[in-house]
Amino acid sequence: MGGAPTGGESTGGESTGGESTGGESTVVLTGRLETGAPDFVYLPFDVPARVREIAVAYSYDRPPVPAGTPGNSCDIGIFDERGTELGGKGFRGWSGGFRTSFAISRTEATPGYLPGPVRPGRWHVVLGPYQVAPQGLEYRVEVTLRFGEPGPEFKPAYPPERARGRGRAWYRGDCHLHTVHSDGRRLPAEVAAAAREAGLDFIVSTDHNTPSAHGSWGPLAGPDLLVITGEEVTTRNGHWLALGLPAGRFVDWRYRSRDEAFPRLARQVRRDGGLVVPAHPYCPYVGCQWKFGYQDADAVEVWNGPWTYDDESAVDSWDAALGEALRQGRPWLPAVGNSDAHSAPQVVGSPHNVVLAEDLTREDVLGGIRAGRSWIAESAAVRLEFTATGAGRQAGVGERLRVPADAPVDVRLTVSGAPGGTVRFLTDEGQLHQESLPADGAGTVVWRTTPSLAGYVRAEVRHPRADGTPGRGNSMGPELPWGPMAALTNPVFLGAPPQER
Numbered sequence: 001m002g003g004a005p006t007g008g009e010s011t012g013g014e015s016t017g018g019e020s021t022g023g024e025s026t027v028v029l030t031g032r033l034e035t036g037a038p039d040f041v042y043l044p045f046d047v048p049a050r051v052r053e054i055a056v057a058y059s060y061d062r063p064p065v066p067a068g069t070p071g072n073s074c075d076i077g078i079f080d081e082r083g084t085e086l087g088g089k090g091f092r093g094w095s096g097g098f099r100t101s102f103a104i105s106r107t108e109a110t111p112g113y114l115p116g117p118v119r120p121g122r123w124h125v126v127l128g129p130y131q132v133a134p135q136g137l138e139y140r141v142e143v144t145l146r147f148g149e150p151g152p153e154f155k156p157a158y159p160p161e162r163a164r165g166r167g168r169a170w171y172r173g174d175c176h177l178h179t180v181h182s183d184g185r186r187l188p189a190e191v192a193a194a195a196r197e198a199g200l201d202f203i204v205s206t207d208h209n210t211p212s213a214h215g216s217w218g219p220l221a222g223p224d225l226l227v228i229t230g231e232e233v234t235t236r237n238g239h240w241l242a243l244g245l246p247a248g249r250f251v252d253w254r255y256r257s258r259d260e261a262f263p264r265l266a267r268q269v270r271r272d273g274g275l276v277v278p279a280h281p282y283c284p285y286v287g288c289q290w291k292f293g294y295q296d297a298d299a300v301e302v303w304n305g306p307w308t309y310d311d312e313s314a315v316d317s318w319d320a321a322l323g324e325a326l327r328q329g330r331p332w333l334p335a336v337g338n339s340d341a342h343s344a345p346q347v348v349g350s351p352h353n354v355v356l357a358e359d360l361t362r363e364d365v366l367g368g369i370r371a372g373r374s375w376i377a378e379s380a381a382v383r384l385e386f387t388a389t390g391a392g393r394q395a396g397v398g399e400r401l402r403v404p405a406d407a408p409v410d411v412r413l414t415v416s417g418a419p420g421g422t423v424r425f426l427t428d429e430g431q432l433h434q435e436s437l438p439a440d441g442a443g444t445v446v447w448r449t450t451p452s453l454a455g456y457v458r459a460e461v462r463h464p465r466a467d468g469t470p471g472r473g474n475s476m477g478p479e480l481p482w483g484p485m486a487a488l489t490n491p492v493f494l495g496a497p498p499q500e501r
């Protein structure tokens, strides 16, 4: 029920105007959606020859609803004459619920939409009614076709795939950022400036459900800032980051966990050298919780923006999965953290990843993240080194220390930039060591274990709690026993892997 438009009226006789001298015609598409409407509703309209620009405006009613009942919320986008097939070529843009109008021509398009040829044929406006009030949702979409000669061709300026690196080194980067090309208020230039300000070496452009920002990063990247192209794929059962997409590539979002599409699209992203990273898996907003599992993931975003309780949940389930991976002898899932900054006052780079990469290139940075050779910092003020040493060997974050099961292993964290902070060492047994840093936030914490006691060790640096105390990490009580995160590392694994024992 609900999918079919109930009315289509053609208004305006303006199409009599000569095509070369302008003139326009407008089609109005109206309809009503009830509870149970499809996730996506397609409204066809025909584009004749010699259309220079398509402009769309839409609105829908917002009847009052009782507190706790979702009111009407309807997203919008458009597909061209190449069709609406999942993952097909017809995609021409998406603005979610952020804009009430948009336009597309050969020369330019509203951010979120792809400039390019306006070819004749059957196009579709797509509506995404992701919340429908009990009273239903009445929509009105106005499509205006403006006639005339097409303007010059739009030339995207994609960013280069490398910047001036320092060779094998730790590079800082935020892999989850929005601009005006989806629901952010920052221009790409403002995001690039904020990234430099935050001391970042790289960023990934991840606007929701569209690659339209990719073509604007070219002049904003530079020797000091690598810009990697990506997308935040916003499905109805969770969001995922496609990091390192070929520039201009679009990844479809029109499916749920119950459908077959996700594993196929995830494979495609990986075949192209990109990473699949479920984002903010416990975010409580509608449709934001991750329901696709982690079999097709390369990493998981356990820390999204300012530290909140859903991040605690993400770290807990990520930590549990480390134990499972150890037991089953299969690859473990690295943790990443990103700002997901949309607009001021959200801070670009808070948090971000510090990645050990061979050089400052797309391929090397993605390789470092894929291998888990990274830790998460709330800001560039936090510096950290984490190692495990035993039997004359040393291993760092994301690596394995291959020493006998009974060999003493010294786990060492050197950190600065976390005033009043508390260091926690966690293993597959939970927190086994806690030590507070001096007031200036710099210090070294050392703790001894063996591979027989700890399959892995990871570190957290926490701020004091609201009452100023460090808390006790492995105690119970009505409040969280620790303060907000300042830094979190991927694990160091200890001893031989299970398949070699």
Ligand SMILES: [Zn+2]
Binding pocket: 232, 239, 279, 280
């Ligand atoms: Zn999201």
Ligand SMILES: [Zn+2]
Binding pocket: 176, 178, 232, 340
């Ligand atoms: Zn986001």
